[in-house]
Amino acid sequence: NTFGLAESEVRGKPLKECGIKWLHPDIAGEIESWxxxxxxxxxxxxxxxxxxxxxxxxxxxxxxxxPDEKGAGLLITGA
Incomplete structure (x- = not known):
């Protein structure tokens, strides 16, 4: 697990509240714009x-x- 986070910890949360310590000024905002x-x-x-x-x-x-929730989420995969 790249970020050390369980799905249950982050599902339904805005990316900026998921506890990932990005070292790029606004990568969370950039991801949301994608x-x-x-x-x-x-x-x-x-x-x-x-x-x-x-x-x-x-x-x-x-x-x-x-299917059991309103709206879309995002899946981040990394390598």
Whole structure:
């Protein structure tokens, strides 16, 4: 688990409230703006911090719909 977060901790929360320590000035806002589009988006070398260590991540952001909930969410996959 890249971010050390369980789905139950973050599902339904705005990205900015999920506890990811991004080291990019407004990556959360940028990710949310990607969601206005219809396709998945990819960005490489996004800096973040985990356990006091600076790391870099390539991320893909996809919009997902949960049948039991209103509205769309997002799925962040990283490598």
């Amino acid at each position: 969601l206005r589009g219809e396709q998945s988006s990819r960005r490489d070398n996004v800096p973040f911090e985990k356990a006091g260590t600076r790391r870099f991540l390539g991320i893909t952001i996809s919009r997902v719909n949960f």
